[in-house]
Amino acid sequence: MPELPEVETTRRFIEPVLTGARLERVEVRRPRTARRNLRPEDVSERLNGRRVGAVKRRGKFIISDVEGDLTWVTHLGMSGRMQIAKPGEVEAPHTNAVFATDGGVELRFVDPRTFGFVAVFTPDEMSASGLDRIGRDALDDLPSVDEMSAAFAGRVPVVKAALLDQRFIAGLGNIYADEVLHVARIHPARTIGSLDRDEIGRIRNAIVPVLQSGVAHGGTSLNDLAYLLPDGRAGEFLERLGAYGREGEPCRTCGTPIERLVIAQRSSHFCPTCQHLAD
Ligand SMILES: [Zn+2]
Numbered sequence: 001m002p003e004l005p006e007v008e009t010t011r012r013f014i015e016p017v018l019t020g021a022r023l024e025r026v027e028v029r030r031p032r033t034a035r036r037n038l039r040p041e042d043v044s045e046r047l048n049g050r051r052v053g054a055v056k057r058r059g060k061f062i063i064s065d066v067e068g069d070l071t072w073v074t075h076l077g078m079s080g081r082m083q084i085a086k087p088g089e090v091e092a093p094h095t096n097a098v099f100a101t102d103g104g105v106e107l108r109f110v111d112p113r114t115f116g117f118v119a120v121f122t123p124d125e126m127s128a129s130g131l132d133r134i135g136r137d138a139l140d141d142l143p144s145v146d147e148m149s150a151a152f153a154g155r156v157p158v159v160k161a162a163l164l165d166q167r168f169i170a171g172l173g174n175i176y177a178d179e180v181l182h183v184a185r186i187h188p189a190r191t192i193g194s195l196d197r198d199e200i201g202r203i204r205n206a207i208v209p210v211l212q213s214g215v216a217h218g219g220t221s222l223n224d225l226a227y228l229l230p231d232g233r234a235g236e237f238l239e240r241l242g243a244y245g246r247e248g249e250p251c252r253t254c255g256t257p258i259e260r261l262v263i264a265q266r267s268s269h270f271c272p273t274c275q276h277l278a279d
Pocket residue numbers: 251252253254255256271272273274275
């Protein structure tokens with residue numbers, strides 16, 4: 001699913017299209033896409049005719065200010081993407097929402113598996129949505145080593161699962177958590193309690209460079225091409241991955257074949273030499 005680098009890449013493309021633009025026509029084609037609002041029609045009714053302010057991101061959420069004290073939240077879910085198009089251009093299948101601006105551009109929300117959503121919240125609805133429980137952003141607001149040590153202590157016991165927990169650090173998913181642990185040389189099944197301060201420091205210090213590298217290459221488009229950049233190109237980070245999806249292929253550091261292990265119902269990819277399990 002799209003993770004922080006894919007969402008940030010998307011945000012950077014749509015920001016110049018949306019910021020300061022007025023939405024002239026908003027269509028939600030599938031009520032499920034607007035399910036986070038009490039009434040699915042709220043999305044189109046509230047956005048129509050309104051001007052968009054800043055387009056921000058927190059973790060995997062794109063959060064835009066809209067005049068009238070509204071907040072437009074977009075989550076790409078498992079398979080969602082934003083596409084920038086001109087009116088009249090042939091639509092991709094599963095275009096579940098369309099946002100046409102006064103700048104002559106259509107932003108299209110394409111989401112075959114419909115786990116993604118768009119929502120427009122009032123301040124009260126925003127508070128009630130639980131979105132304020134999203135943790136600190138892994139790229140822009142990463143906790144210090146001490147904060148990470150303290151926060152990890154009371155949480156899920158396995159480091160891979162801790163990195164996926166969006167309530168503490170927001171933005172890492174399965175791909176980039178595997179990459180972070182590979183760079184940090186930490187086995188994904190290590191328990192939090194077994195990690196010393198130096199090891200937590202290695203994990204912490206790997207997060208921003210891994211994410212920045214992902215963003216620099218437009219994120220990771222897997223072979224299904226569910227995620228694409230808003231201009232239709234594929235993200236190019238796939239070929240640069242060190243661990244994720246590389247089972248049986250040689251570690252780029254030591255040559256040992258990458259192994260795969262299921263942790264918390266998710267595949268984890270790691271190098272058994274660089275990331276050996278401590279006693
Ligand atoms: Zn290795």
